[in-house]
Amino acid sequence: MTTETPTTSLSQALPVDAIALDVSAEDWRAAVTAAGEALAASGAATRDYTAEMIAAVEEYGPYIVIAPGIALAHSRPSPAVRRVGLSWVRLAEPVAFGDPDNDPVSLVVGLCSPDATSHTAALAQVASLLSDEERMAQLAAAGTPEEVRAIVLAFERDHTRSQS
């Protein structure tokens, strides 16, 4: 990276308002909508962005299902995006996105960024978190958004330490 942009960390991108647990969604559209609602609740994007995320899946297919049970809902930078944001939506019942390998989805992570690079650090941290089986087990058992947030903060502390 030669250009330094102000970086947003995972914990900065994922405030407690953007975390929703055991959300009922009848299909993938409802699941992505919940991730968009959570981004809107934290002020990272407007509701127009939700429609853009749904349109992206309609255009390119369910490739946003990036790992077993996990969808990374996102679209392009747009006027609907205010700042780098993540949302964390744990579904009450898993839903199918049409991905032959990774369905059904029980966790939707929403992502928005005002440009092509500002979210890089937060996305890298999320990827590490999603591959951390121990933390993911804790997150699956968390009872409240505040608990999720605390686990994320603890992960970030350890992650930052191990990187430096």
Next chain:
Amino acid sequence: MKILAVCGMGLGSGLLLRMQAEKAVKRLGIDAEVEVADIGSARGGAQGADVVVTSAELAQQLGDIGVPVVVVTNFVDLDEMVTKLGAAVGT
């Protein structure tokens, strides 16, 4: 060597693929740079890349572009990326 990570929009999963591919390259000890392209621009060809990494859905949309296409199922599993990329580049 050049590796091209192909995704829908170049923002989310493509960036994840690039990060994973860069880690995999280090682990495999190969000299390679990794770039990201969206599916729209990658359909025309591999843009000089020696190998493409992407998802199953997008691999279908890409079709035959004349270089090996590594299909990644789990975008956060580094072991999968290392195994598949290693097989594609012959290390």
